[in-house]
Amino acid sequence: MVKLLFAPMATLSHEAMRLTIERYSPGAVDEYYTEMIHAASFLAGGKFEPYYVRTAPDLRRIVWQLTGGSEQPLAEAAKIISEIGGIGIDINMGCAAPEIVRQGAGVAWMLKPVAETCNMLKRVRAAVPGEKRLSVKMRLGGDDFTEKKLFDFADMLVGEGVSQIVIHPRTQKEKFKRVPHWEYAQKLAEYLKSRYGNSICICGNGDITDFPVLQRVCTKAPDLDGFMIGRAAVQKPWIFAQLKAGLESEEYHADIDLQELGIQLIEDLKISQPEEFWKTRAQRFFVYYCKNLTFGTYLSNKLINAKTLDEIKDLFCSYFEEQSEERFLVV
Secondary structure, eight states: OOEEEEOOOTTTSSHHHHHHHHHHSTTTOSEEEOOOEEHHHHHHTOTTGGGGGOOOSOGGGEEEEEEOSOHHHHHHHHHHHHTTOSSEEEEEEOOOOHHHHHTTOTTHHHHSOHHHHHHHHHHHHHHSOTTSEEEEEEEEESTTOOHHHHHHHHHHHHHTTOOEEEEEEEETTOOTTSOOOHHHHHHHHHHHHHHHTTSSEEEEESOOOSHHHHHHHHHHOTTOOEEEEOHHHHHOTTHHHHHHHHHTTOOOOOEEEHHHHHHHHHHHHHHHSOHHHHHHHHHHHHHHHGGGSTTHHHHHHHHHTOSSHHHHHHHHHHHHHHOGGGSEEEO
């Protein structure tokens, strides 16, 4: 059975977003990855850190993603967070944002001397209880990427106790406008299965926006065990239900109240996020969600310039007063 995973995205993969997805794709997400938890900040006990480890909608399906450039904080944070429960710990080796890479985190772990990355994983694996999974989300590598380097790196991950790999098949500097190299995801899957059988789960992530796209990706990379969805799930929280229905050769139909969905997310933000995050988290969500609307860019720009969460809510509702025919979406 193909797994469906919700991607870790800064300012987006928080509890309110996960609750929204579960509401519109009930039971369809196999694993909810959290947004990046900065290990050193978590250990410092900042007032916002507890909000990064909230557990809804289902602790049994939560994967805690950690980021950081040093092995000790990653290992210590992994130990503490593992005790909360969930599937296990994921180490972010895929984020290519310059500020993350400068910290020695994200894809920087793929570019460091291999012994340094090995030592980090060894310490994290030792800190995480044996029944909890250790996974890695990564890219193809740096600009000097080769298949051999990718395969060698994957061998190292497996040797240090990683049992699930999510591959975003782009190199460090390739942006979202570049088409993902699904042929390399397939080659990696073939390689891992030839060496380790089914003991290693390999999933793919990148630009899957609907079931026809997923079908094309499955054709290009048939040996992948699962797929991770990010931005498309923020725009269309019902996408996991659509994808699951398609994978099971079932029909999917739903009437989506676009206004109700947006307002409910705002209310969930008030419960699951600190007040300081309410406005920016809502604005970040609506950048993607407004793509469902004819004049979504216009509305999104107005919401980005809003001064308060209440103003965001009022502007959003006003849109449907003027464009009432857009409120209900049939999918």
